[in-house]
Amino acid sequence: MKTDIEIAQEAKMSPILEIAESIGLNEDDIEMYGKYKAKVSLEVWERLKEKPSGKVVLVTAINPTPAGEGKTTNTVGLGMALNRLGKKAIIALREPSLGPSFGIKGGAAGGGYSQLLPMEDINLHFTGDIHAVTTAHNLLAAMLDNHLHQGNDLNIDPRQIVFRRVMDLNERALRNIVLGLGGRINGVPRESGFDISVASEVMAALCLATDLMDLKARFKKMVVAYTYDGRPVTADDLKAAGSMALLMKDAIKPNLVQTLENTPAFVHGGPFANIAHGSNSIVATRMGMKLADYMITEAGFGADLGAEKFFDIVCRYGGFQPNAVVLVATVRALKNHGGVPKNLLGEKNMPALEQGIQNLEKQLENINKYGVPVVVALNEFPTDTAEEIAYITARCAHLGAEVALSQVWALGGAGGEELARKVINAAETPSEFKFLYQDEMSLLDKIATVCQEIYGAEGVEYSTEALRMLKQYQEQGFGKLPVCIAKTQYSLSDNPDLKGRPRGFTVYVKEARLSAGAGFIVALAGTVMTMPGLGKTPAAENIDILENGQIVGLF
Numbered sequence: 001m002k003t004d005i006e007i008a009q010e011a012k013m014s015p016i017l018e019i020a021e022s023i024g025l026n027e028d029d030i031e032m033y034g035k036y037k038a039k040v041s042l043e044v045w046e047r048l049k050e051k052p053s054g055k056v057v058l059v060t061a062i063n064p065t066p067a068g069e070g071k072t073t074n075t076v077g078l079g080m081a082l083n084r085l086g087k088k089a090i091i092a093l094r095e096p097s098l099g100p101s102f103g104i105k106g107g108a109a110g111g112g113y114s115q116l117l118p119m120e121d122i123n124l125h126f127t128g129d130i131h132a133v134t135t136a137h138n139l140l141a142a143m144l145d146n147h148l149h150q151g152n153d154l155n156i157d158p159r160q161i162v163f164r165r166v167m168d169l170n171e172r173a174l175r176n177i178v179l180g181l182g183g184r185i186n187g188v189p190r191e192s193g194f195d196i197s198v199a200s201e202v203m204a205a206l207c208l209a210t211d212l213m214d215l216k217a218r219f220k221k222m223v224v225a226y227t228y229d230g231r232p233v234t235a236d237d238l239k240a241a242g243s244m245a246l247l248m249k250d251a252i253k254p255n256l257v258q259t260l261e262n263t264p265a266f267v268h269g270g271p272f273a274n275i276a277h278g279s280n281s282i283v284a285t286r287m288g289m290k291l292a293d294y295m296i297t298e299a300g301f302g303a304d305l306g307a308e309k310f311f312d313i314v315c316r317y318g319g320f321q322p323n324a325v326v327l328v329a330t331v332r333a334l335k336n337h338g339g340v341p342k343n344l345l346g347e348k349n350m351p352a353l354e355q356g357i358q359n360l361e362k363q364l365e366n367i368n369k370y371g372v373p374v375v376v377a378l379n380e381f382p383t384d385t386a387e388e389i390a391y392i393t394a395r396c397a398h399l400g401a402e403v404a405l406s407q408v409w410a411l412g413g414a415g416g417e418e419l420a421r422k423v424i425n426a427a428e429t430p431s432e433f434k435f436l437y438q439d440e441m442s443l444l445d446k447i448a449t450v451c452q453e454i455y456g457a458e459g460v461e462y463s464t465e466a467l468r469m470l471k472q473y474q475e476q477g478f479g480k481l482p483v484c485i486a487k488t489q490y491s492l493s494d495n496p497d498l499k500g501r502p503r504g505f506t507v508y509v510k511e512a513r514l515s516a517g518a519g520f521i522v523a524l525a526g527t528v529m530t531m532p533g534l535g536k537t538p539a540a541e542n543i544d545i546l547e548n549g550q551i552v553g554l555f
Contacts, residue, residue, distance in 0.1 A: 004111050005554050008119035011260050019258045023090060023291045030256065033127050036118050039253040040266075040287065042211055048290035054088075055294050055427040056285070056320055058310055059377075060367075061328040062359050063302040063499075064489055065336040067345050070111065070379040070409060071328045074416070075298045077114035077408025078326065078377075078423065080261045081416030082294050087424070090292040091116075091265040092280045094300065095130060095255070096123045097198045097272075099170040099532055101554070102540035112409035114416075115260050120551045122257060122267055129206075130168050130197050130270065132251035136219075136244040137202040141165045143240045144224050145179065148188040154237055155227045158190045162513065163224035168197040172533030195530040199275045202244070204518035207269035207281040208317045212252045216245035222517035232476065235517070254284035261413050264292075273300025274489045275530055277309040277520070282318040289320065294427070301489035303327060303363040308454050311370050312436055313482045313520055321433040324426040325367050325374040326419070327401070329360050331384045331392070337499045346383035353388055357395055358501035362492060364399045366454050371433050373426035376403045377419050402426075439480045443470050443512075446483045447523050451507040455492050462509045466523070469512040473521055478514060485509075487525040494526030 002010075016038045020030050030038040059075040075091060082089035093116065096108035101123050109116040109123060116122055125131070141163055148156060167174070174194035180187035197203065201222055209215035220236035227233060235241045254268040266284035271277055278300030279285075288295040299306025307325065315321050331353065332345040338356030340349055360376070367374045376396050378389065393403040404422045407415030437449045444460075447470075451457040462470070473479065490496040493505045511524040534540075542553035 003555065004115060005119065005551065007113060007260070008115050008117055009550070011117055013117050013258060014262045016256060016258070019262065019264050020256060023088070023264050025291075031253070036257065037121060037127060038256045039127060039250060040256050042253060042283070045211075045283070045287055045290070048287070051290045053289040053320065054292045055323040056289060057294055057296045057324045057326060057423055057427060058307060058322045059296065059298045059326045059328065060303040060307040060363075061301070062333060062363055063304065063337070063491060065333040066342045067330060067332040067336045069328050069330055069333050071298060072108055073111045073114045073409050074326065074328050074377050074379060074406055074419070075296055076110040076116060076259050076265070077406065077413060077416040078419055079265070079294075079296045080114065080259050080263045080413030081408070081420035082296070082423070083261070083263050084413045084417060085420050085424070087294055087420075088292045089263060089294040089296060090288040091259065091263060092284045092288050092295060092297040093265065093267050094278075094280045094298070095126055095267050095270040097130065097196065097270055098124070098168045099196050099198070102534075102543065103170045103532060103538050104535045113260055113412035114408040116257055116265050116267065117260060118257070120554060123554055126267070127250075127255050129251040129255070129268070132247055133200055133203045133206060134166055134168055134197045136247040137166045137197070137200045139247065140222070140224065140235050140238070140240045140244060143238050145187055147238055154233055155229070156225045156233055157228045158188055160226040161190065161192070161224065162226075164193045164195055166195050166197045166200045170196065170532040170534045172531065175531045193531070196272075196532060198270045198272050199530045201515045201518050203269065203271050204276045204515060206248065206251060207271055207277070207279060208314070208518055209252065210282060210286075212245060212249060215248060215252055216241050218517040218519065219244045220517070223514050252283065254281065254287060273306040273309065274528060275486050276518070277313045277484055278306040279310050279314045282314065286318060286320065303366055304454050304492050305487070305489055307367060308436070308450060309484060313484060315433075316435065316482060317519060322372050323431065324423055324429075325372050326377050326423060327360070327363055327367065327374055328377045328379060329392075330379045330381060331388045332381055334360060334392070339499065348385055348388065350387070350391070353391060356500055357392060359492065359499070360392070361395065361399060362456060362501045364396065364401050368399065369436060369453060371431050373429045373431055374401045375419065375422045375426050376401050377406045378403050379406050379409070443474055443479055443483060443521055447485065447509065450483060450485055455507060456501065456503060457493065457505055457507045460507045460509060463511065466509045466512045470521070473512065473514055478516060478521065482520045483523055484515070484520040485523045485525055486528045488528065
């Protein structure tokens with residue numbers, strides 16, 4: 001069996017100019033990054049913004065398991081299948097972080113015969129967007145520490161600096177550090193740390209901005225510290241927003257690539273869904289809506305994280321709404337949620353499936369709360385039985401969702417035609433999209449609504465510090481912002497060990513953070529690492545480049 005990278009390297013790519021022309025763009029609309037990838041000018045939006053919009057389809061999933069669900073693979077496969085059926089479809093995905101690529105998870109360009117190309121470039125540096133995010137973020141951090149060193153005219157309290165540094169690798173040794181050691185010439189000593197670049201507020205702001213000037217305005221609002229008398233200090237106070245925006249002048253432009261079957265795809269932005277809001281940029285999504293009949297986008301991790309944040313944060317700022325949702329699951333993953341270990345998932349086990357399917361049912365119930373039609377994509381494996389598939393189909397039907405069998409990993413677009421037909425029907429179904437909560441609700445009420453309605457919690461408990469910060473944000477005028485809850489992706493609860501559909505639990509919010517530039521309040525629940533670490537055997541050990549330039553080991 002060929003590996004993902006072998007399949008990708010054998011594929012025949014079309015020149016990116018041909019891909020651009022297939023969606024109505026010309027040579028002046030794109031900036032080439034080699035032969036097979038390009039940036040798209042923001043002037044395209046100005047030309048197209050009055051055109052009717054295509055349908056928006058969101059792809060999400062059950063809570064992830066070690067068995068894998070294939071969310072990105074199905075996103076790619078669905079786009080290719082729609083084009084095979086004569087529909088003009090564009091895919092929009094997040095850009096992979098180097099941290100997971102060299103860590104455990106691997107890349108994020110799909111798999112099998114449903115991949116994005118050039119796969120190696122997308123997973124390794126790509127067009128430099130994440131590097132731009134890293135540099136803009138760390139420029140602000142450097143200007144903050146320089147301000148302290150040069151006399152601290154803003155009266156910043158070094159104990160109340162909330163802005164850390166970032167890098168795009170998993171590096172646990174940098175989670176907590178001390179800066180400024182070595183005497184007066186080296187700055188003011190204080191505690192700090194590093195987060196991974198895709199957890200940066202700069203990344204979140206990039207993906208929620210509508211253009212470069214909007215991004216600069218968001219940068220100005222970013223709160224980096226507090227004064228001794230409790231006043232927030234912003235990037236605008238430090239006069240950093242202009243330089244930060246300059247560093248992002250190319251990163252704000254969507255990246256255009258293609259699939260194995262030459263379907264156009266935007267890959268732009270990459271915020272984590274367990275830490276931030278987990279969706280590609282509004283710029284790319286809105287542009288794709290004007291260029292295609294169907295804009296297929298993806299939200300990170302399970303629907304309790306990615307889909308909720310897409311609905312309640314991205315759609316709020318983007319001014320659009322989804323016409324249909326695809327919820328990806330596998331028989332194997334559902335049995336894992338029912339307590340079966342990974343090495344036994346190929347064996348038939350109806351009691352475990354009956355237990356684990358409750359996770360799928362809860363995610364369907366959650367999507368139904370937003371009033372959007374949903375199709376379940378059941379990613380097929382050879383070990384799946386007719387009895388198991390029939391059981392899942394019947395249970396989903398009770399919640400108003402059709403099930404489509406997907407074979408896009410093995411067959412590419414041809415394996416997704418059943419799914420594509422059902423998505424077309426769903427997208428044509430009248431719907432009444434609505435947010436889960438209203439802007440006027442208090443921050444505490446918004447958090448409680450998400451925890452109880454989406455996660456199924458009985459209630460929410462807060463640390464003294466989290467309550468203090470939420471009260472402070474409310475009093476400072478940030479109460480109308482949406483909330484972004486950071487929690488484990490592996491469970492509906494804040495405990496990664498609670499699989500299936502846990503009940504009777506309480507969500508514990510230990511910390512609250514203000515992301516005024518991005519435009520949301522972060523509530524950290526449970527143990528969430530904003531800087532991941534490498535595993536015992538990181539993927540980096542098996543990644544190499546040969547003498548002939550061939551890359552091996554990337555997946």
